[in-house]
Amino acid sequence: MRLRVCHLYPDLLNLYGDRGNVLVLCRRAAWRGIRVELEAVSLGECVRFTDYDLVFVGGGADLEQGLVARDLSRKGPYLIEAAQAGVVILSICGGYQLLGRFYRTREGREIPGIGLFDIHTEAGEKRLKGNVLLEADPELVAEMRRINPGAPATLVGYENHSGRTFLGSGVRPLGRLLKGYGNNGGDSGEGAWIKNAFGTYLHGPLLSKNPHFADLFICRALSRRYGEVSLAPLDDSLELQAHEVAKNRLLKSRQGKI
Amino acid sequence: MNAVDSGSVRKKGVRNQVKPGAVLRLLLAVLLGKLVAFCCRLFRYPGTSLPGHTALKVFPRLVEHLAGGYQKVIAVTGTNGKTTTANLIAHVLREAGFRVAHNSEGANMLPGVAAALLRDCDLLGRISSQVAVLEVDEGSVGKVFAAARPDLVVVTNYFRDQLDRYWELERTTGLLREAVSKLPGVTLVLNADDPLVAAVGRGQEQVLYYGVEEQSCTGSLFTEEPVPANSGKGHDWSALCEVVSGDRLISGGGIAEIFGETREGRFCSFCGSPLTYRCYHYGQLGDYSCPECGYRRPRPDFAASGVKCGEGRLSFTLSVFRSEDSFISLLGKIDTFSNRGGYGRERHQVEAPLRGFYNTYNLLAAAAAVLTLGVSPATLQKAVSTYTPATGRMEEFFLAGRRCTLALVKNPVGANQVLRTVKESRASKALVIAINDLAADGRDVSWLWDADFALLADPSVVRIICSGRRAADLAVCLKYSGVDTGKIAVVPEQEESLKLLSQEEAGEFYVLATYTNLFTYARLLRLGKVVADSEAQGLPSLS
Numbered sequence: 161m162r163l164r165v166c167h168l169y170p171d172l173l174n175l176y177g178d179r180g181n182v183l184v185l186c187r188r189a190a191w192r193g194i195r196v197e198l199e200a201v202s203l204g205e206c207v208r209f210t211d212y213d214l215v216f217v218g219g220g221a222d223l224e225q226g227l228v229a230r231d232l233s234r235k236g237p238y239l240i241e242a243a244q245a246g247v248v249i250l251s252i253c254g255g256y257q258l259l260g261r262f263y264r265t266r267e268g269r270e271i272p273g274i275g276l277f278d279i280h281t282e283a284g285e286k287r288l289k290g291n292v293l294l295e296a297d298p299e300l301v302a303e304m305r306r307i308n309p310g311a312p313a314t315l316v317g318y319e320n321h322s323g324r325t326f327l328g329s330g331v332r333p334l335g336r337l338l339k340g341y342g343n344n345g346g347d348s349g350e351g352a353w354i355k356n357a358f359g360t361y362l363h364g365p366l367l368s369k370n371p372h373f374a375d376l377f378i379c380r381a382l383s384r385r386y387g388e389v390s391l392a393p394l395d396d397s398l399e400l401q402a403h404e405v406a407k408n409r410l411l412k413s414r415q416g417k418i
Numbered sequence: 419m420n421a422v423d424s425g426s427v428r429k430k431g432v433r434n435q436v437k438p439g440a441v442l443r444l445l446l447a448v449l450l451g452k453l454v455a456f457c458c459r460l461f462r463y464p465g466t467s468l469p470g471h472t473a474l475k476v477f478p479r480l481v482e483h484l485a486g487g488y489q490k491v492i493a494v495t496g497t498n499g500k501t502t503t504a505n506l507i508a509h510v511l512r513e514a515g516f517r518v519a520h521n522s523e524g525a526n527m528l529p530g531v532a533a534a535l536l537r538d539c540d541l542l543g544r545i546s547s548q549v550a551v552l553e554v555d556e557g558s559v560g561k562v563f564a565a566a567r568p569d570l571v572v573v574t575n576y577f578r579d580q581l582d583r584y585w586e587l588e589r590t591t592g593l594l595r596e597a598v599s600k601l602p603g604v605t606l607v608l609n610a611d612d613p614l615v616a617a618v619g620r621g622q623e624q625v626l627y628y629g630v631e632e633q634s635c636t637g638s639l640f641t642e643e644p645v646p647a648n649s650g651k652g653h654d655w656s657a658l659c660e661v662v663s664g665d666r667l668i669s670g671g672g673i674a675e676i677f678g679e680t681r682e683g684r685f686c687s688f689c690g691s692p693l694t695y696r697c698y699h700y701g702q703l704g705d706y707s708c709p710e711c712g713y714r715r716p717r718p719d720f721a722a723s724g725v726k727c728g729e730g731r732l733s734f735t736l737s738v739f740r741s742e743d744s745f746i747s748l749l750g751k752i753d754t755f756s757n758r759g760g761y762g763r764e765r766h767q768v769e770a771p772l773r774g775f776y777n778t779y780n781l782l783a784a785a786a787a788v789l790t791l792g793v794s795p796a797t798l799q800k801a802v803s804t805y806t807p808a809t810g811r812m813e814e815f816f817l818a819g820r821r822c823t824l825a826l827v828k829n830p831v832g833a834n835q836v837l838r839t840v841k842e843s844r845a846s847k848a849l850v851i852a853i854n855d856l857a858a859d860g861r862d863v864s865w866l867w868d869a870d871f872a873l874l875a876d877p878s879v880v881r882i883i884c885s886g887r888r889a890a891d892l893a894v895c896l897k898y899s900g901v902d903t904g905k906i907a908v909v910p911e912q913e914e915s916l917k918l919l920s921q922e923e924a925g926e927f928y929v930l931a932t933y934t935n936l937f938t939y940a941r942l943l944r945l946g947k948v949v950a951d952s953e954a955q956g957l958p959s960l961s
Contacts, residue, residue: 171684174868175578175586176862176864176865176868177864177865177866177867177868178864178867179867179868180864180867180895180898183867183898184898187898221586221587221588222586222588224685227690289861289862290861291861318861318862318863318864320862363862363864364864364891365864365867368867368891368894368895368898369891369894395903398890398893398894398897398903398906398908399894399897401890401893401908402890402891402893402894405890406890406891
């Protein structure tokens with residue numbers, strides 16, 4: 161079995177250890193004897209996204225994000241085509257915003273996104289940062305538990321963004337916030353997903369302390385070409401310990417800031 | 419060597435003149451600050467900023483007033499190496515015969531600076547030193563520079579550090595540019611090898627650059643081949659395919675092997691194009707140029723070549739490429755250093771008891787600063803050879819009869835330099851790595867994944883004990899970096915972790931800690947309380 165992974169703009173969107181997500185996906189697949197092919201795709205490069213099983217895009221600094229926005233407007237249609245063909249897409253923070261419809265700056269200017277998700281983002285004053293705990297969407301929880309029977313129903317991570325993201329119809333948040341600000345600090349939702357496309361503000365990196373979520377991506381990515389796959393169980397004691405430590409600390413804290 | 423008479427040269431400014439009402443507030447502030455400092459000592463609370471904090475509440479212009487009394491104020495800022503560079507400068511100036519006020523504890527925001535200056539003055543608010551050497555947090559340059567008005571600003575480097583505090587590097591360099599623009603007549607001593615730092619010098623009148631020459635680039639220091647910044651994506655993707663196509667966990671196949679080392683500022687600060695590099699030293703430090711607008715690494719006025727490090731010593735040849743006239747003898751036209759001789763292209767051998775290649779930059783920056791100030795090369799050479807590292811900057815202790823090195827880790831590039839130094843030593847080793855996520859450490863620990871912990875996936879590393887509030891996060895990062903999970907232990911409690919470390923069968927020990935863990939480990943190691951046979955350390959205390 162092969163898993164073909166595309167890391168979009170790893171040279172530009174490279175903040176907050178998000179590349180760790182790619183490492184987690186690749187390692188967890190390799191530990192199960194799956195052959196991983198990883199490719200980097202950056203500015204000016206044309207690829208057929210349908211050739212991959214999974215596309216990852218992280219977040220970056222303002223300057224880099226500007227460069228990416230222009231390039232992504234050309235790649236956008238192909239990325240949407242791939243998403244419609246069932247390629248799994250995981251986007252984080254800046255990447256998540258760029259896959260939406262638009263980003264409205266503080267001055268009211270609208271920077272167009274590629275519109276993969278029916279979401280839009282507005283610049284905010286206060287930076288929303290801190291640890292996050294959410295109860296994952298029941299449908300995702302059921303799927304994660306089919307893969308790993310003991311999987312927690314929660315996701316943990318760290319957020320750091322000034323954009324406020326609002327979801328349109330048809331897009332669902334990844335889950336309900338127990339601690340943290342999430343998409344916009346108002347509606348208790350965090351992230352977005354529709355079919356195989358996922359977006360979130362969670363760093364940490366996201367998949368490092370949520371191994372059950374990582375396996376969901378691997379399963380979905382493989383199922384497009386191999387049908388229903390079952391993954392051999394791994395010893396996740398360290399990952400789950402990190403998950404529990406983060407969760408328990410957040411549940412104990414009053415404001416969810418610790 | 420004679421020191422300058424403190425009364426003879428004062429700053430021209432009228433900052434010392436305080437209105438009568440303010441005099442009272444000043445006296446009250448000094449009194450209160452000193453009282454708080456006394457109480458801190460009484461209760462053995464570190465108190466590096468608290469006295470300053472209190473005094474500033476009473477008299478917000480305290481730093482402005484006190485700093486105005488020094489002949490010269492020297493500030494050191496940047497991401498990594500501030501403490502070592504500032505300590506080296508203070509040490510050399512003291513050896514040269516000056517009385518120096520200095521925030522040596524790394525309390526580098528305005529209250530910390532205030533506390534250091536308070537310590538330097540008597541109850542009437544009269545300072546006793548001639549020169550102030552201030553380490554300044556890169557996010558606090560606005561406030562501190564406005565108040566202390568440094569005459570000489572040394573900038574080390576800009577790496578990604580505590581992004582939840584400073585957001586992104588563009589903002590940090592912007593803060594420095596703005597702060598410096600409000601200091602007419604300031605002399606900048608900048609790292610020519612860091613494109614982010616060197617760019618700050620453009621348009622400035624008095625700038626001196628320091629840099630490491632190419633022959634040290636590809637030397638035998640590290641086996642790492644320099645990567646051209648602009649070759650494809652700068653990542654060796656083929657490496658990953660090999661790493662992960664194997665059936666099981668392969669040691670050494672870490673994140674840096676896959677993604678390349680963390681590098682900042684790979685884009686020209688002036689036109690935004692990708693920079694090309696002739697060579698890299700580490701991080702984004704190297705010999706760069708912009709193919710679009712022609713911006714390139716400035717020619718260093720102070721250059722290090724023939725860098726050698728190992729056996730706990732660091733040495734290089736320092737070339738000074740300026741005529742004596744262009745030296746700003748900042749310490750006044752006093753004849754103290756009249757025997758300097760012409761500089762021309764003089765070369766000096768500099769050697770200090772420091773470990774790790776990265777300290778080349780700290781030593782070089784300090785040398786550039788003190789030579790600019792008018793210290794003679796001979797005094798510099800003699801002084802740095804007797805330098806003792808600051809707390810947790812590769813500071814050495816003994817634990818259970820073996821050498822135990824304490825090092826601060828706080829961001830990917832700094833951590834990589836420490837990890838390389840650890841790997842370089844051939845002995846078998848056991849480590850405690852303590853990661854906290856309090857405000858001073860940075861709340862977000864995702865930076866761990868931008869560091870290259872695969873360096874520890876090495877047969878010489880027999881055990882890694884993960885400690886601190888984020889011990890579990892680190893354990894996961896080590897696992898995915900290729901460290902054998904059988905070698906990983908999770909022991910969040912500090913004293914407990916040291917106990918376990920002392921029982922390991924290893925030739926030497928290391929403790930790598932984030933900021934808020936550092937002083938606890940230093941104290942535990944110094945007291946030698948952890949194990950009975952670990953002798954108490956006769957090392958200088960923190961204050």
